Amino acid sequence: MSSAPPVFISAADVERLLPRASLLLPGLEAALSNFSAGPAGGVEQPLRAVLRVRPYRGFLGVMPAYSAADDALSTKLVTFYEPRGDSAAPSHQATVLLFDPRCGALRAVLDGAVITAKRTAAVSAIATKLLMPRPAAVLCILGAGVQARSHYEAFTELFDFTEVRLWNRTEQRALQLASSVGGAVRVCGTVRDAVCGADVIVTVTMATAPILFGEWVKPGAHINAVGASRPDWRELDDALMKSSVLVVDSREAALAESGDVILSGAEIFAELGELLKGTKPAQPEKTTVFKSLGMAVEDTVAAKFVYDAWSAGN
Numbered sequence: 001m002s003s004a005p006p007v008f009i010s011a012a013d014v015e016r017l018l019p020r021a022s023l024l025l026p027g028l029e030a031a032l033s034n035f036s037a038g039p040a041g042g043v044e045q046p047l048r049a050v051l052r053v054r055p056y057r058g059f060l061g062v063m064p065a066y067s068a069a070d071d072a073l074s075t076k077l078v079t080f081y082e083p084r085g086d087s088a089a090p091s092h093q094a095t096v097l098l099f100d101p102r103c104g105a106l107r108a109v110l111d112g113a114v115i116t117a118k119r120t121a122a123v124s125a126i127a128t129k130l131l132m133p134r135p136a137a138v139l140c141i142l143g144a145g146v147q148a149r150s151h152y153e154a155f156t157e158l159f160d161f162t163e164v165r166l167w168n169r170t171e172q173r174a175l176q177l178a179s180s181v182g183g184a185v186r187v188c189g190t191v192r193d194a195v196c197g198a199d200v201i202v203t204v205t206m207a208t209a210p211i212l213f214g215e216w217v218k219p220g221a222h223i224n225a226v227g228a229s230r231p232d233w234r235e236l237d238d239a240l241m242k243s244s245v246l247v248v249d250s251r252e253a254a255l256a257e258s259g260d261v262i263l264s265g266a267e268i269f270a271e272l273g274e275l276l277k278g279t280k281p282a283q284p285e286k287t288t289v290f291k292s293l294g295m296a297v298e299d300t301v302a303a304k305f306v307y308d309a310w311s312a313g314n
Ligand SMILES: NC(=O)C1=CN([C@@H]2O[C@H](COP(=O)(O)OP(=O)(O)OC[C@H]3O[C@@H](n4cnc5c(N)ncnc54)[C@H](OP(=O)(O)O)[C@@H]3O)[C@@H](O)[C@H]2O)C=CC1
Pocket: 080, 083, 090, 091, 092, 116, 120, 143, 144, 145, 146, 147, 148, 168, 169, 170, 173, 204, 205, 206, 207, 208, 211, 226, 227, 228, 229, 292, 293, 294, 295
């Protein structure tokens, strides 16, 4: 156990060492199952602390986790700020600190933006694999920011959609994303047009009021609801929340942080880890919502993956 100084792994290096979100799938599936197994699963993960930076409509989240199966210990520090026209800074910025769990020494400081983008898309893909209707032809993404891109990349790599649709509040940004991804994407002018008949829908916006309404959603569709991570923020309306089979990453977090869950009063059917373990059935024939809030152990798995790849090459 050396006392070497911690390494710094930049965003460019994280991107090089973790080129595809799909590389995280086995580690994340195991971590989600272990999380939902309770103490026997060996995941220690308190509810994240979220501090409000009130004058700037910002938040600082602190996300520690230890995974015994990975023998990995980390904490992510993530800031997220409501959109302000006068700021050029990304809405989400993050850093992951990876420790040696045997002695507590800091081993690495990793840029957390790429990790957050890729691990979130990978977890949505895990939910989609279990919950999407068969066959699933049409993918619809609502939003055109960082998560929209990472979800587009992961989903087009992992699934065989014949059509991809995109809607964004600012249409110009949807057009920019569509023209930069290299595949065929249809940009739609309204959410309603975008989601009509879609088999899989991804909501990745910073909306604070519902943008997706149940009456527009095809019965049997699967929705990955990734935004709205505050108890008073929404992306989905009550009708959609209440008429769907609701799967969450963490029950504790959903009941504390998700406006879509708390304000709709929708009943949580299962954690994603319970579907992975087979202790709850997936039910892909029903309309399903996966409410993702993001878990610290996902960052732990991703940071260890990147650090191990960095160590192997250095
Ligand atoms: N579950 C998880 O694990 C994680 C969830 N997230 C969440 O995912 C969401 C997207 O994050 P990210 O892509 O990094 O953010 P970006 O800032 O890159 O993109 C934000 C997107 O939201 C749109 N938007 C902003 N305000 C509204 C509104 N009021 N109504 C509709 N659309 C709006 C923006 O549209 P426009 O171009 O018009 O501004 C843009 O398309 C956020 O809610 C974030 O907190 C992020 C990380 C992890």
